[in-house]
Amino acid sequence: MARRSDHSREEIRKMALEAAEKLIAEQGSKALSARKLASAIGYTVGTLYLVFENLDDLILQVNARTLDRLHARMLEALAPLDDPTERILMLGHSYIAFADAHPHHWELVFEHRLPPEKEPPQWYKDKVRRMFALVETELEPLAAGRGSKAITQAAAALWSGVHGICILAISKQLDVAGVDSVQDLTHSLMRNYLKGFVG
Amino acid sequence: MARRSDHSREEIRKMALEAAEKLIAEQGSKALSARKLASAIGYTVGTLYLVFENLDDLILQVNARTLDRLHARMLEALAPLDDPTERILMLGHSYIAFADAHPHHWELVFEHRLPPEKEPPQWYKDKVRRMFALVETELEPLAAGRGSKAITQAAAALWSGVHGICILAISKQLDVAGVDSVQDLTHSLMRNYLKGFVG
DNA sequence: AATTATATTGAACGTCGTTCAGTATTGTGC
DNA sequence: GCACAATACTGAACGACGTTCAATATAATT
Numbered sequence: 001m002a003r004r005s006d007h008s009r010e011e012i013r014k015m016a017l018e019a020a021e022k023l024i025a026e027q028g029s030k031a032l033s034a035r036k037l038a039s040a041i042g043y044t045v046g047t048l049y050l051v052f053e054n055l056d057d058l059i060l061q062v063n064a065r066t067l068d069r070l071h072a073r074m075l076e077a078l079a080p081l082d083d084p085t086e087r088i089l090m091l092g093h094s095y096i097a098f099a100d101a102h103p104h105h106w107e108l109v110f111e112h113r114l115p116p117e118k119e120p121p122q123w124y125k126d127k128v129r130r131m132f133a134l135v136e137t138e139l140e141p142l143a144a145g146r147g148s149k150a151i152t153q154a155a156a157a158l159w160s161g162v163h164g165i166c167i168l169a170i171s172k173q174l175d176v177a178g179v180d181s182v183q184d185l186t187h188s189l190m191r192n193y194l195k196g197f198v199g
Numbered sequence: 200m201a202r203r204s205d206h207s208r209e210e211i212r213k214m215a216l217e218a219a220e221k222l223i224a225e226q227g228s229k230a231l232s233a234r235k236l237a238s239a240i241g242y243t244v245g246t247l248y249l250v251f252e253n254l255d256d257l258i259l260q261v262n263a264r265t266l267d268r269l270h271a272r273m274l275e276a277l278a279p280l281d282d283p284t285e286r287i288l289m290l291g292h293s294y295i296a297f298a299d300a301h302p303h304h305w306e307l308v309f310e311h312r313l314p315p316e317k318e319p320p321q322w323y324k325d326k327v328r329r330m331f332a333l334v335e336t337e338l339e340p341l342a343a344g345r346g347s348k349a350i351t352q353a354a355a356a357l358w359s360g361v362h363g364i365c366i367l368a369i370s371k372q373l374d375v376a377g378v379d380s381v382q383d384l385t386h387s388l389m390r391n392y393l394k395g396f397v398g
Numbered sequence: 399a400a401t402t403a404t405a406t407t408g409a410a411c412g413t414c415g416t417t418c419a420g421t422a423t424t425g426t427g428c
Numbered sequence: 429g430c431a432c433a434a435t436a437c438t439g440a441a442c443g444a445c446g447t448t449c450a451a452t453a454t455a456a457t458t
Contacts, residue, residue: 005405005455028315034446044407045447055446110370111310116227125375132376156378157364157388161356164363168355171309176324177331179355189356192395193388203423203436233415243438244416254415 013051015041020062021105029059029108059112060124066105067127070098074134084141088194091135092162092186099166100182107170110163135159142198154197161189212250214240219261220304228307231258258311259323265304266326269297273333283340284393290334291361291385298365299381306369309362334358341397353396360388 007015019040023032034055038045052058077094081087099106114120135155143151168174169182179185206214218239222231233254237244251257276293280286298305313319334354342350367373368381378384 033444035444046407046449047405049447050405110366110372113370128372128375152377153384153387154391156367156373156376156384157360157391159376160363160367160373160384161360161388161392162363163367164359164361164365165356167309167366168359168362171312173309173327174355174359176327177355177358178351185352185355185359188352189360189392192353192356192393193360193391194395196391196394232413234413245418245438246436248416249436 009051012041012043012047016048016051016058017062017065020058021065024062024104024108025102028104029112032059056112056114056118059108060114060120062105063109063112064124064127066102066109067131070095070106071127071130071134073098074131078138084138085194087138088135088142088158089187089190091138092158092190093183095162096166096169096182096186099170103170106166110167132156132159142194154193158190158193161193162186165189208250211240211242211246215247215250215257216261216264219257220264223261223303223307224301227303228258228311255311255313255317258307259313259319261304262308262311263323263326265301265308266330269294269305270326270329270333272297277337283337286337287334287341287357287393288386288389290337291357291389292382294361295365295368295381295385298369302369305365309366331355331358341393353392357389357392360392361385364388 016037019037020032023036023040032055034045034048037058038048048058052061074091074094077090078087081090132152132155135158136151139151139155139158143154146154165174165182165186168177174182174185215236218236219231222235222239231254233244233247236257237247247257251260273290273293276289277286280289331351331354334357335350338350338354338357342353345353364373364381364385367376373381373384
């Protein structure tokens with residue numbers, strides 16, 4: 001058969017991304033394959049390659065959606081808070097909570113590597129940049145008189161720290177280290193860093 | 200042919216691990232395959248499976264060697280220093296320097312996942328534990344009167360932070376964030392955290 | 399109804415991890 | 429020196445993978 005036109009290209013794209021997300025959430029990114037994905041949406045492999053450049057492209061688009069959700073979730077968590085310190089701490093906590101709630105999706109965002117000659121497209125880099133910017137914005141009220149360079153560095157440090165906790169937690173290495181509460185650890189990291197940073 | 204006995208089992212193991220390390224260092228872990236590895240040491244796939252349980256097992260043993268080297272490197276870097284703060288900072292710097300010098304090996308240590316039902320063996324966990332212990336030991340002189348729980352947590356926080364920086368640096372996300380020097384960032388993270396921790 | 403255009407297929411290619419029956423070599427006992 | 433058992437090693441086979449593209453079936457147009 002051909003040209004069934006049951007679905008537009010955009011519809012197929014959406015179906016594929018949703019099926020991919022389901023697979024990833026339930027069985028991890030290792031379980032993702034072109035054939036499984038195709039049969040999940042009632043098409044065959046070939047069709048996927050009309051809509052996506054290849055699997056790397058598809059994963060990039062899944063990751064973009066994950067970053068969007070994470071960003072939205074952090075904004076939501078920020079909304080009811082006024083105190084600058086509380087807001088910063090909340091960024092860390094909601095990041096950890098998101099990773100904990102969607103471990104496979106979160107893992108895929110930072111573990112997926114494009115072939116070394118290929119760079120992610122600008123629109124994707126912007127989504128990453130937006131996450132750092134969130135921290136920078138919240139840091140500003142606490143960094144009286146500090147230059148924008150210091151703020152950028154502090155945001156990167158905080159983000160890296162929280163990110164590192166996530167990774168070690170997900171790969172179970174924090175249990176080995178004797179850490180009982182990941183949220184406590186995050187709190188301690190951010191609080192102590194901020195104490196040092198603010199002065 | 201059969202029973203060539205050109206090499207003992209232990210010799211084959213060593214040859215395979217060394218060939219694997221060469222492949223990983225030069226082309227990344229994606230380039231590692233049983234067939235390539237076998238032909239690199241002049242044997243066939245079957246032989247590899249006499250010496251290793253499977254590729255996961257082989258990778259675990261490569262990672263164990265990487266952890267050994269990293270640990271040795273950090274001890275070396277520590278040796279000439281006396282000041283407790285300098286020693287702690289050196290731990291971070293030598294960690295970053297190692298990751299930078301051997302990015303593919305370092306990546307493999309924390310990106311490789313065993314199938315979810317399988318746990319790493321105790322001897323491997325001990326090697327991970329030993330890294331945290333290194334930080335804890337160096338932290339002790341700075342944590343006058345703090346309980347061992349506080350020290351464990353501080354070590355985990357510092358380690359996670361530096362680890363997070365490594366990851367974001369390797370995946371180029373720190374460039375996106377506007378960070379110019381990874382070593383400066385590490386320094387800032389550790390210094391500020393310690394300032395907060397020591398009080 | 400015939401023709402053109404396009405949406406979709408699925409077989410094909412080369413690769414992968416893993417297994418294991420079979421084969422070639424060595425050590426042992428005579 | 430020879431037969432036999434024990435062992436070291438092979439490599440074909442299996443199912444699954446990403447990716448491609450000639451072939452085909454349907455829809456749109458004439």
